[in-house]
Amino acid sequence: MEFNHVSVLLxxxxxxxxxxxxxxxxxxxxxxAGHSKEIAKRLENGRLxxxxxxxxxxxxxxxxxxxxxxxxxLVRSNFENIYDELNALGYTKVDGILADLGVSSHQLxxxxxxxxxxxxxxxxxxxxxxQELDARYVVNNYSTEDLTRIISDYGEERWAKxxxxxxxxxxxxxxxxxxxxxxxxxxxxxxxxARQDGPHPAKRTFQAIRIEVNDELGVIERLLDxxxxxxxxxxxxxxxxxxxxxxxxxxxxxxxxxxxxICPPELPFCNCDKKKEVKIITRKPILPSKxxxxxxxxxxxxxxxxxxxx
Numbered sequence: 001m002e003f004n005h006v007s008v009l010l011x012x013x014x015x016x017x018x019x020x021x022x023x024x025x026x027x028x029x030x031x032x033a034g035h036s037k038e039i040a041k042r043l044e045n046g047r048l049x050x051x052x053x054x055x056x057x058x059x060x061x062x063x064x065x066x067x068x069x070x071x072x073x074l075v076r077s078n079f080e081n082i083y084d085e086l087n088a089l090g091y092t093k094v095d096g097i098l099a100d101l102g103v104s105s106h107q108l109x110x111x112x113x114x115x116x117x118x119x120x121x122x123x124x125x126x127x128x129x130x131q132e133l134d135a136r137y138v139v140n141n142y143s144t145e146d147l148t149r150i151i152s153d154y155g156e157e158r159w160a161k162x163x164x165x166x167x168x169x170x171x172x173x174x175x176x177x178x179x180x181x182x183x184x185x186x187x188x189x190x191x192x193x194a195r196q197d198g199p200h201p202a203k204r205t206f207q208a209i210r211i212e213v214n215d216e217l218g219v220i221e222r223l224l225d226x227x228x229x230x231x232x233x234x235x236x237x238x239x240x241x242x243x244x245x246x247x248x249x250x251x252x253x254x255x256x257x258x259x260x261x262i263c264p265p266e267l268p269f270c271n272c273d274k275k276k277e278v279k280i281i282t283r284k285p286i287l288p289s290k291x292x293x294x295x296x297x298x299x300x301x302x303x304x305x306x307x308x309x310x
Contacts, residue, residue, distance in 0.1 A: 007034030
């Protein structure tokens with residue numbers, strides 16, 4: 001099975017995790033197993049638990065990580081289940097957590113998954129084909145108001161209302177079944193002059209629908225809340241984001257975890273019981289080098305943030 005995915009900020013992640021040979025590590029987004037393989041290479045008596053909800057990723061990883069034997073454990077599950085899954089395996093604390101967020105190159109390139117606006121396929125966009133909600137349902141059943149909100153909030157698309165109205169008008173006559181149909185609707189909704197500059201006109205809307213289908217922002221928040229409890233003292237968490245919505249969540253969560261008090265500043269004394277839980281390692285996110293962007297253009301929007309449990 002072809003599963004081509006170039007690991008982003010690979011060396012920076014490995015350095016950021018500060019790997020101990022006997023440590024316990026979690027790769028929340030297995031993908032093509034690039035990050036996982038480099039982590040596993042550095043383990044002696046340690047363990048690496050790899051999460052992915054994509055069955056193709058799990059199958060490919062069985063081969064790519066076979067040389068590491070029992071050092072690597074594969075779990076087909078969403079990383080929002082990290083606490084329960086680790087407990088089921090007998091692990092209550094880990095020394096490092098890595099998450100490379102967003103859709104993988106393989107998922108984009110696998111046309112039948114319906115993630116890409118560059119190929120005509122059945123509307124789907126599910127990272128886990130076991131779930132019921134898919135892009136076809138969102139596009140054909142969500143109200144015009146909900147579509148407007150999703151495309152505006154998750155896609156940061158200035159033409160969200162107009163796109164949602166065009167979708168509603170089209171589906172009143174026939175169901176929207178393919179990515180090609182949706183791209184044509186979006187192109188008609190956005191004025192020609194506005195389509196001349198910037199990214200592909202469907203990029204923001206496709207991102208928004210994908211985020212809605214997979215609850216991508218919600219699962220990030222739930223992962224981070226659990227990760228701080230799971231990390232052992234001195235353990236590191238490395239998160240790679242690919243757009244401002246993801247990065248804002250990670251940045252704000254890290255800031256919150258680092259605070260020693262969240263009481264209003266006008267109070268004369270602290271009564272919140274909030275304790276500082278992490279030290280932020282990256283005050284500004286680590287960005288890919290010019291060389292990496294040249295070799296892998298999909299890395300250009302990547303940002304890596306790192307925090308350490310105290």
